[in-house]
Amino acid sequence: MADAVLIVALALAVVMATAVVLTRDPARQAIVLSAYGVTLGILFLVLQAPDVALSQIAVGTVVVPLVVILAIHAIRRQHGERR
Amino acid sequence: MSHRARFAVFVIGVAGLAVLYVLAAFRLPDFGGRFHPYGERAVTSAIAERTKNVVSSVNFDQRAFDTVGEELILFASALGAVVLLRTVRREREEEAGEHGYGPADVFDALRLTGYALLPVTLLIGVYIVAHGHLSPGGGFQGGVVLGTALHLLYLTGDYPALDRLRPVPAFEAGEALAAGVFVILGLAGAGLVIPMNAMVGLEVGCAIVLVLTKFFEQALLVRTDEAGKGEGT
Numbered sequence: 035m036a037d038a039v040l041i042v043a044l045a046l047a048v049v050m051a052t053a054v055v056l057t058r059d060p061a062r063q064a065i066v067l068s069a070y071g072v073t074l075g076i077l078f079l080v081l082q083a084p085d086v087a088l089s090q091i092a093v094g095t096v097v098v099p100l101v102v103i104l105a106i107h108a109i110r111r112q113h114g115e116r117r
Numbered sequence: 118m119s120h121r122a123r124f125a126v127f128v129i130g131v132a133g134l135a136v137l138y139v140l141a142a143f144r145l146p147d148f149g150g151r152f153h154p155y156g157e158r159a160v161t162s163a164i165a166e167r168t169k170n171v172v173s174s175v176n177f178d179q180r181a182f183d184t185v186g187e188e189l190i191l192f193a194s195a196l197g198a199v200v201l202l203r204t205v206r207r208e209r210e211e212e213a214g215e216h217g218y219g220p221a222d223v224f225d226a227l228r229l230t231g232y233a234l235l236p237v238t239l240l241i242g243v244y245i246v247a248h249g250h251l252s253p254g255g256g257f258q259g260g261v262v263l264g265t266a267l268h269l270l271y272l273t274g275d276y277p278a279l280d281r282l283r284p285v286p287a288f289e290a291g292e293a294l295a296a297g298v299f300v301i302l303g304l305a306g307a308g309l310v311i312p313m314n315a316m317v318g319l320e321v322g323c324a325i326v327l328v329l330t331k332f333f334e335q336a337l338l339v340r341t342d343e344a345g346k347g348e349g350t
Contacts (some may be wrong), residue, residue: 084253085172088245092261097325100268104332111336 043077064102071095168310173250177313181303184313187257188320192296195324199289202331208339223274231273238266246318250310256317263318264325276337283326292323 050070057063071094078087118126146152163174176184242263249255270279299316302309 085255085258088254088258089261092258092265096265097261097329100265100329101332104329104336107336108332108339 040080043073043080046073047077049073060106061103064099064106067102068095068099071098169251170249170253170255170310172253173255173310173314176255177310181313184317185300185303188296188299188317191321191324192292195292195327198328198331202335204334204339223272228273231269235266235269238262238269242266242318242322246314249314249318256314256319257321259314260318260321261325263322264329267326268329271333276333279333283330285327285330288323288326288330292320292327295320295323 047070050066050073054063054066054070057066071090074094075087075091078084078090146154159175159179160171162179163171166174166178168174168178242259244259245254245262246256246259249259267279267283270276270282295316299313299320302313302316
């Protein structure tokens with residue numbers, strides 16, 4: 035049973051990691067990255083590392099995608115692009 | 118350096134890393150096994166300190182030196198963001214709200230959710246920092262939650278309110294103070310998990326706010342003079 039949960043968590047992380055790589059538009063990629071961060075958080079929780087899971091969810095799903103989105107927005111604005 | 122030479126250096130580096138990684142991985146204990154040479158020593162000495170959270174004890178008592186390095190990395194990144202992303206000569210910074218960044222058109226549900234979650238999230242952040250020595254979490258996790266909680270105000274579309282809520286000099290001072298006190302505590306020795314957690318929480322929270330502030334300014338307020346005509350969002 036414990037193994038089944040672990041395998042599901044690992045599979046989820048692999049699927050989302052692949053999705054991040056296969057997403058080509060950087061802005062969308064940041065959102066998928068955020069979802070991938072949640073699956074990594076779940077994986078760490080299953081591996082009984084709640085401290086690491088908390089850090090991962092806070093940094094990986096919020097701060098990093100937010101910084102990426104803001105950077106993309108700044109670059110697009112500097113180049114005068116609208117979308 | 119030509120493209121070919123750069124590629125050669127890259128291949129040598131990757132090959133060396135791969136060899137070392139594989140060698141290291143073969144010496145690792147089996148995944149999920151019962152043999153934990155480091156864990157047994159760490160848990161024994163954590164219990165000797167009479168702490169309730171072994172992870173905190175490892176982070177702040179046994180390996181406080183590593184944690185100091187970690188905090189200084191974050192400190193350096195915040196410092197780098199503040200220095201590199203300052204407003205340079207060709208740019209000018211607009212006042213928050215000059216172009217109607219807020220209260221912007223957002224769904225009422227989103228606005229309400231943001232306002233409702235802000236105090237709750239701040240409280241959870243303080244809780245995670247304050248209970249770091251008892252339950253999972255601690256200064257780093259709580260600090261990140263505190264640092265990001267403020268930015269829920271951006272979700273509500275009210276960037277000027279967010280701008281008023283985070284005076285940058287105060288956060289710079291808080292970060293420097295917390296980093297300094299943490300180094301002193303780290304040199305003072307073991308058994309100081311609670312104050313160290315508080316200092317890490319303050320330092321991490323301030324660092325996250327500073328980095329995100331600089332990115333927000335770049336994304337919303339700073340514009341170069343040439344490109345800055347007639348494109349208010």
